[in-house]
Amino acid sequence: MDLKNRLISYEGSIAYQTKVGYFKNGKFCTYKDSLGYPTIGYGRLLKPGESYPNGITPEQAERMLEEDISTAKSAVRSLGLNLPADWQDFMTIMVFQLGLSGTLKFRKMIQALRDKNYKEAILQAKDSLWYRQTKSRVDQMIAELTNN
Structure with a gap:
């Protein structure tokens, strides 16, 4: 999808x-x-x-969503991470939900992504209030990852 x-x-x-x-x-x-x-x-x-x-x-909602995805993708690029496509999508969804400022609080996860330590990045994502509040969504996002 x-x-x-x-x-x-x-x-x-x-x-x-x-x-x-x-x-x-x-x-x-x-x-x-x-x-x-x-x-x-x-x-x-x-x-x-x-x-x-x-x-x-519905057309306005789709346009807004496309704008928000574009904004989130730009924010992910601003992190300067060299990510595979699956992690780019993961981070885009994360920024969409939490905003860039919320995502920046995941310092250990971002460092793990810089180090290409995807298992650690997943552990850091799960060790969060975000995960506890939206467990089903984050679990689905993790299930989509191929680099883990």
């Missing part, structure tokens, strides 16, 4: 969001994420003052 579809799966497909009431009348509605932050579409965290009282269309 490509990166975009993996994120749609992790953040909630239209079918899932319809079931939980975040997708109604052909539009995505704002909802609070697991930490209470206003979110819309496929995991777009709303900035202060940003609001979509009438919701957004």
Whole structure:
């Protein structure tokens, strides 16, 4: 599954969001994420003052997701790691979820990736509040890794 579809799966497909009431009348509605932050579409965290009282269309949600993936990929590149494709995707999803500042807190994991010690990087990812809060997602992300 490509990166975009993996994120749609992790953040909630239209079918899932319809079931939980975040997708109604052909539009995505704002909802609070697991930490209470206003979110819309496929995991777009709303900035202060940003609001979509009438919701957004699936096309708008896809465009936002593509922008957010591009932003996350740029942030991963800024880390200066020479990563294989599977780890680039892992880190892009991590930055998508935690932001660059949250990802930078994983100093030991980032060092393990610099050292190409993928087993240690996985151990460091699992030794975190992020893992405890989103165990299923991180386990799925780890399962996609071929360099481990």
